[in-house]
Amino acid sequence: MTSFEFPGEYYEIMRGDFRDLAAETDFLSSFASAGGRVLDLGCGTGTNLRELGARGFSCLGADQSARFIEYARGAGGRNVEYVHERAETFTTDDRFDLVYSIFMTLNYLPRAELRTVLRTMRGLLRPGGHVVLEFGHLLNFVEGFQQHTVAHHRGGDGVLITRLARQAINPHAANWRNEETLLVRESDGRVSLYDNFFDQAVLTGPEVRELLADAGLRIIAEYGGFRKEPVPFHGRGPLVIVATAQGEDSE
Ligand SMILES: C[S@@+](CC[C@H](N)C(=O)[O-])C[C@H]1O[C@@H](n2cnc3c(N)ncnc32)[C@H](O)[C@@H]1O
Known part of the structure; x- marks a missing residue:
């Protein structure tokens, strides 16, 4: 269950508070050669693809949120196209030098679909291509758990977003439910309200590695x-994985 149906400009403000876009761009760029073909599965508002397009990559993004894809298309950018599509049903005859999915997007997939999506990613690679994945794993969820959160995010143009978040755990499904109310005040005083909800699968490192191997992906770096940053011994921090198709020598 996933929504993310609220105006993309508000997502961009909140994303900026959570993420290091320059580091993401440098990292992703390093796994495709100049002018390469790139796919972002769960591209959100196209934040990463606009940066990669500006660096000369030829980019395609897919996301299940109609509002986010609408925003991404309107935000323009060079060398970037978008499709409104779920990762589970995404198909194309195109092949890519880099296929990636970051900011925990794969955690949003129903568990049963994750295996299929990883196989699809593997099948979309050109020879020598790379997959980059960022997962939220068990410890991120455990340490990040707060039953109720109130957070403020400020846009440069005077927009104030107050995010009221509620989290619940379904331990038998290893599933995290997030319900957010976004209260947005524009600089002219107008106020709007959005409900955003999503389920996330609480994945573990061993589970993810097994899924990648099953999908025919060989991990070359974590x-x-x-x-x-090296994967810390204590397991904190995100899990960023780089993989190639099994049977190929790369890096
Ligand atoms: C936290 S956002 C990350 C977006 C983007 N990767 C980024 O880094 O900004 C999660 C995204 O996953 C998308 N999403 C969730 N489930 C999806 C699915 N089954 N197929 C495609 N996109 C999905 C949401 O619409 C949302 O845009």
């Missing part, structure tokens, strides 16, 4: 962040 990092604890987009600045190529």
Whole structure:
């Protein structure tokens, strides 16, 4: 269950508070050669693809949110196209030098679909291509758990977003339910309200590695962040994985 149906400009403001876009762009760029073909599965508002397009990559993004794809198309950018499509049903005859999915997007997939989507990603690679995945894993969820959160995010143009979040765990499904109310005040005083809800699968490192192997993907590197931080011994931080198709020598 996933929504993300609210105006993309508000997502961009909140994303900026959570993410290091420069590090993401450098990292992703390093896994495709100049002018390469790139696919972002779960591209959101196209934040990463606009940066990669500006660097000369030829980019395609897919996301299940109609509002986010509408925003991404309107935001323009060079060398970037979008399709409004779920990752589970995404298909194309195109092949890519880099296929990626970041900011925990794969955690939003129903567990049963994740295996299929990873196989699809593998099948979309050109020879020598790379897959980059960023997962939220067990410890991120455990440490990040707060039953109720109130957070403020400010846009440069005077927009104030108050995010009221509620989290619930379904331990038998290893599933995290997030319900957010976004209260947005524009600089002219107008106020609007959006409900955003999503389920996330609480994945573990071993589970993810097994899924990748099953999908025919060979892990060539694991990092604890987009600045190529080593995966910390204690397991904190995101799990960023770089993989190639099994049977190929790369990096
Ligand atoms: C946290 S956002 C990350 C978006 C983008 N990757 C980024 O880094 O900004 C999660 C995204 O996953 C998308 N999403 C969730 N489930 C999806 C699915 N089954 N297929 C495609 N996109 C999905 C949502 O619409 C949302 O845009």
